[in-house]
Structure formats: structure tokens, C-alpha cells
Amino acid sequence: MSTENDTVKTPQKSDYDDKFGSAEQQETIEKLTQSDYKWGFTTDIETEVAPKGLNEDTIRFISAKKKEPEFLLEWRLKAFRYWQKMQEPHWPNVNYPPIDYQDAYYYAAPKPKKELKSMDEVDPQLRETFEKLGIPLDEQKRLAGVAVDAVMDSVSVATTFKKELAKHGIIFCSFSDAVQNHPDLIEKYLGSVVPYTDNFFAALNSAVFSDGSFCYIPKGVRCPMELSTYFRINAANTGQFERTLIVAEEGAYVSYLEGCTAPMRDENQLHAAVVEIVAHKDAEVKYSTVQNWYPGDKNGVGGIYNFVTKRGICLEENAKISWTQVETGSAITWKYPSVILKGDNSIGEFYSVALTNNYQQADTGTKMIHLGKNTRSTIISKGISAGKSQNSYRGLVRVSKNADNARNFSQCDSLLIGDKCGAHTFPYLEISNTTAKVEHEATTSKIGEDQIFYLNQRGIDTEDAIGMIVNGYCKEVFMELPMEFAVEARNLLAISLEGSVG
């Protein structure tokens, strides 16, 4: 794992160039950025870094470093060999320069992180953003990389949480730990929902994945708290090829949160994560994401490519999987959290808010594959395009021949702010059963001048007015988010829209 992927990182100057720019602030940032270099590479390259490039040796190196069992190495190699035969797909509605997969490090020892002594040293812009988001001070410190003393709040919280989880028999740990401690579960479920043959980026991830999260809820257990990667301390260095696996046994329930509203900066441009969810009989998994990777500057330079494969399977009857996502970051977002509704009476849900500004591009949506009888799915997608961005919804609803009485309802709304952006809707409906009822609706609109006028009249300035209107528009999705997440997401949306007016 490399710290280049460090999710908790000192902010970089370029992060906020476009939003804050007084000479004095720039200077502060300049200092910070420069001082960052002092802490650069100090580790022994010979032993800790895999050579640049991707080949079987790299994979053996990663696997050996992580002391992985034989089956996992074999699986990685199979994935790699398969990947070599594949071609990078170019069908989505996004543009980016070609990626050189050989010009990257796939394993590097953690780089010492620059630690700041107090909040005063933190980039004032970042602090301002934190305040706007309403993030508590301790959390701010952690996110900003400020050294925290022994009573670091989240550590103690996490320890308490771990005890509580263990009491219920819930396994929640990093993927590497799970490989060491629960190899049987990993062997059973890894790749069972997203096989390495699935797509180009899933194959790449399978070959070189660095770390990620593993979560197992035993039979009949209702997880007493929201599980968040935030509380799993060692989740900090999950890296660019993250792998998440969630298994809910019969009758289990879990609500899982990924990501963070705080802005994240990463030197790796390409992020190809894989998330797999398995829901057994009567189980329910709720997966919420807030994604706010660095979107590039206002001219579209830099920014993360977020190419993610997320899929859940309702394996047996009455299972339910629900995806909620708020996507505001990344230069390019390309992901389709999907549900395979295999068990009878199973339910799939997808709630999404995707916001693009400046030169961001998003091609996101879902796939609902109805295989079992009486399966139901709901899709609510809200796209917001501003600046010169392109925002696409792409979704598939497939009702197979034996999926009697399948029901689907899809609603895909697009909101355009400004006349230089684009909103696109590409639904695919593939229906092979007479009893299926599938409905798709899509609308495109803009924020009405009368709405803004109404709010202006009441003393609310235009920027806030737009924030309010957009939040109202996204309400259906935010209602699905856990409470504290929802509050932050609302603020996040307002921040992401800054500068898009006028």
C-alpha cells in the first residue's frame, strides 16, 4: 500500500486554487506544499517498493509482502493473465487521455506523512471548508493530518466499537487482516459477485488490489451501529485498488458507509475499486457512499479517475440490497452499483445524486437484473450538471424469462445549471417476461428564474438560493442517507456548486 493513496493527507495547493486565492493565502499554501517535499521519500526503495510496471513478478511481490495464502496469489495471477488479454473499454460517455498501466507503482511502502502540530498550521482554506461542512474539530484534525495525542478521539471510539461488534460476532476489519484471519470466508466469497473476468478494471483490481474492507454479519444479527470505513483506523491506506466485501448471513442487517464528505486528494489518478455484497435469505444490506475525490481544477486539469465496479447479489429469498450514493468529486466518475435479484421476493434499490461542475464528467447509474420471482427494484437518480461538465445516467433493467411479477420503477431527473453543460440519459430496458411491469421516467429541467427570484426577494442571495433549490431537488435521495451523512452531504453540494452561478 502506498501513502500516495493516503486518504488522510495534507491538502495540496492545487486543491483549492480555484476557490480561494488571496496572495497571502496562496503564500501559506505555497509554504505548506513546499514543506511537504521535505518529508518526501525516505524509505529504502530496494526493499519496499515494487519496481514500476505491471507483470507477474509485481503481483508475486505484492502477494508475498502481504503474506497471502496460495489460493489468493493464484487468483490474482489468473486475473492478471485474463486482464492482459482484455482491452480497455471506451464506450462510456467520458473522455480522458490514455492510461499507461506500466508507468505506475503497484506496491510501495507507506510514506511517512507530514504531521502538523496544531490546527493553526492547517491550510485556512481547508479549515473553512471543514467548517462549512460542519465536521467536528477532532475529526477535522484527523482529516487534516494533525498529530493527535494518545486520547485521539476516533481511536477510542473505534476501540469501543470493536468490542461491541465482537460481542455480536460481527467481523469488520481490513481486507488484509481478513485474509490472514478468515481465509475460508475470503476464499468462499471473493469474486463470487464480481468475478475477475467481469470487466477490464475489475480484472486489474483483482490482480493488484492493495487492501480494503471486509465485513461479515452472522445469521440473525442486526448490526447495532452504522459501519463506517471512517472508524476502521487502518482503512487510511487502502490505496487506489480497493477491495470491499460484505457478507450478510440469513436475517442479518447492516448499514455500511463508505467515503467521507471531506475533500480528498490523491496522487494516483486512477482508482479502480471493487465492492461485492452478498445478501443471504432475509438479509438486508444498505450501502451508502459519499464520494468527494479531487475533481481537478476549474480548467479540468488533474483530478481523479474513479472507475469502480460495485455489485450486490440477493442470493436467496427476501433479501434486500440498497445503494445510496452522493457523487460530487473526481474528474471522471464511471460506476454502476448493481443488484442481481436472484432470490424470490428480493428487493434492489438505487438512490443517486451525481453532481458535476467545471470540466467533471460522470457516467453513472445502475443495473437491476431480475432473475427471481416477485422481485422489485427502484431507481431514483438525480443528476446535476453545472459549468462545462457532462453528466450521464446509464442504467439497465433486465427482466429474465423466469422472473414472474417483477416490478421496476425508475426515475431519472437531470438539472442543468448554465448552458455549457450536458445531461444525458441512457436507460436500457430488456424485458422477457409478460408479467413484468417496468416503468422508466426521465425529465430534464433547469432552475427556474421565478424560484430564484422568490428566494432573492426574501433576502437569500442567489448562490444560497441555488443551494436550497438543489437540495430540495435531491431530497428523495438524501432521505435515504444516514442522518449525519445527510447533513454533510447537503453542505457538500452547496460547496461543490460554488462559482457555478452567474
Next chain:
Amino acid sequence: MDSEKKDIREWYQTAFADFENTLNGGASLPFHAVRKKAIARFAELGFPSTRNEDWKYTNVAPLLKHQFQPVTEAPDIAAESLAPFLFKGLDADRLVFVNGVYSEALSSVSNLPDGIILDTLENAFTTHAETVTQALGKTVSYEDETFSALNTAFARTGVFLSVPAGVVLERPLYILHVSKTDGREFLAAPRNLFLFGDNSQARLVEGHYNLDGGTSFKNSVTEISVGAGALVEHIRIQDESKEAFHFATTQVEQATGSNYTSVAIDLGGTLVRNNLNVHLAEERCEAHLIGFYFGSGRQLIDNHTMIDHAVPNCESNELYKGILDDRAHGVFNGKVMVRPDAQKTNAFQQNQAILLSDDAHIDSKPQLEIFADDVKCSHGATVGELDDESLFYLRARGIGEQEAHAMLRLAFARDIFNYIKIDAVRERLEELVVERFNNKA
């Protein structure tokens, strides 16, 4: 598979060489140079595979199993045999094509208002060379697409209609295509050119029928230019044999304030692909694209439409409905494009399908691509079964199950038929569809 594709591609290239020899004087006209370029382009393009997004759901493999011969001469058919295809009480000028070849004997055209040019394309190449050369291929390029290239290469004739500014065509124009294969698998490539002057009005009825149930490959291209303020209604009825391959590309260009309505009915064919593209090139245009299809057996009916809002203040309205039975496969791919600055666009799109059998299948892909913010666009797609409650209502009133089903299906289809303003055509079509429903019920 690949070798098959290659072989059949070569087959059409060879067929082209033979076809050239049958053109007589036609080969010396300027258009022949275009044909040659088109066949060369076809050789480069080859047939599309399902990996091509535009052909994702439509596999053309069955087409490649046949070696279709370009038609040189049409068989003689008796005037009486056309009776089933003539709409009773329809007062229209009629052009009849048999296997894609114009039949003067079967056609009947009255005295048209002054200035109207109505001829076959073959004649127009010489009689109106300048107009034709300028307009033909202007909107449908053989460069881009296989079937357009193939049509251009084998285009021999079709309809050429030019209506001058301000002229109203009182009687509808009925273009009747009938096929009679006599066991010969033929290729016809009708090429039509319609030019409607400013403020002109016209109604077109196109019919595609088959007399003997044989296998044929009709690959047509129609270019329509609708002048400023012109009003055009275009009804297309396709009821070819269950063995027929039917490919049709229609490209419509609309000028300021024009109004174009297309009603497309597909009942026949084994593999049907319609590409209907409307380009709203100037402001205040209105386009209505309406369609109905009924598939049974192993039919595949694919409707691709594209409405391109290139400028502000236009309106489009699209409604396609389909009923699929047996192992039939329906495809609907409707795209609405709103270009940058095409503000105040209103675009509505609806696609509805009913499946009658668990082996039937529908792939629906309604798309919106929007680059302007002050627009009202929406699309909807529904797939479902006939409403149980309506069925119960009818059954409770003593209507038999089969008949009740037929009534509900007709009611579903009638939303479409009501767009046909010519009574004789609409009534005959309803009869025809009810007949089909009853046969299948």
C-alpha cells in the same frame, strides 16, 4: 461467422459488377460514380456486429445467410392482385413498384398541379439532373453506415417528388411496393427523394407488401426536405412476408416553422430495421414520430429514431407502441439530442410495449442527450401486460376472453392509428390489425 461475413461482403461486391452491366445508359451518368464509391465504402465497412452499440440488440447474421440478387426486371402481376392493398375509398395518386422496379401499367397519376414534378428517380437522373445531383445523398451519406452504402451502390430507382413553394397536393400520394419473389431471393434498393417547397402541403402513404411469402431483402433510403412552413404527413405501412428482410432509412430535414408527422406501422418481415432521423435545422419546427408494431413468430422489429434539436424553439413528440407475441423480439432505440444553444426546446418521448408470451422480448433504450439548460424534455418507457381490471370489466359484460383481449389490444394500438388523418387508410389498418390479433388470440 467472420468468414461468413467476409464471404457475403464479397458476394455483394461481385453482385455489383453484374448490376453495373444491367444499367445500360445509367452507368454513364454522374450518379454511377457515387455508386462505385459507395460499394467501395461498403467493402470497408462490412456488416455491423452486435458489439456495435447501434446494433446491440439486432443481430444481422440471418441476413448474411442469403445471397440476394439485385433485381433487373420485375415479374408481371395482374392489376387485381393489388386489390387487398388498395384502401377502399382512398382517392389518391398511385405509384406502384414491383420488386423495386417501377410499373407504369399498375400506377395511376392524375393531372397534378402546375410545377409539381413526380417521376421515378431513374428518369429524374436525366430529366432533372441538376436538382437530383444537388439533393441526392445530401443528408444520407454512404460514408457513415453500411446499409446506406449498400443502398447507394444498388440504387436504381425510386420516387422523385418535388413540390414547389405554396402548392398544396390535394390528393394523397400512395407509393405501393409489392414483392413477388417466385423463389428468387432478390435485393431491392429503393431510393426516394422528396423535396417540399416553402409553405407546401402533402400527404404521403407508403405501403410495403408481399404477394407470395418469399424471401427478399429490401434496403431503402428516403431523403425528405421540408421547406419553411411546409406541412407533411408521412404514413408508412410495412406488411411484408414473414421471410422478408426490411431495412429502411429515412432522413428528414426541416426548415423554419415546418411540420412533419411520421406514422410508421410494422406488421411483417422477419428482420426489420427502421432508422428514422429528423433534423430540426431551423427554428419553430414541429416533428411528430409515431409508431406501432406487432410482432409474432420469430420476427425481430427494430425501430431506431433520432430527433436532432439543432436550434432553439422547436418541438418534438414521439410515441411508439408495440405488442409482441410468440418468440418475437422488439427493439426501440429513441434518441433525442438537444444541441448547445437549442434553448426553449420541448421534446417528449414515450415508448410502450406489451408482451403476450414469455418467449417474447423487448429491448427499449430511450435516450436523452441534452446540452442546453432552458429546455423541457422528458421520456418514458413502460413494459407491462394488458390490464387485468379492464379485462375483468369486459368479461363481466359477457365478452369472451379472446375477444376481450383483441379489444384491449386494439384500444392500445388505436392511440397510434388516431394520428392517421386519412380515414380510408386508418379504417383499413384497424381491420387488418384486428385480423392479426384474432389469428393470434
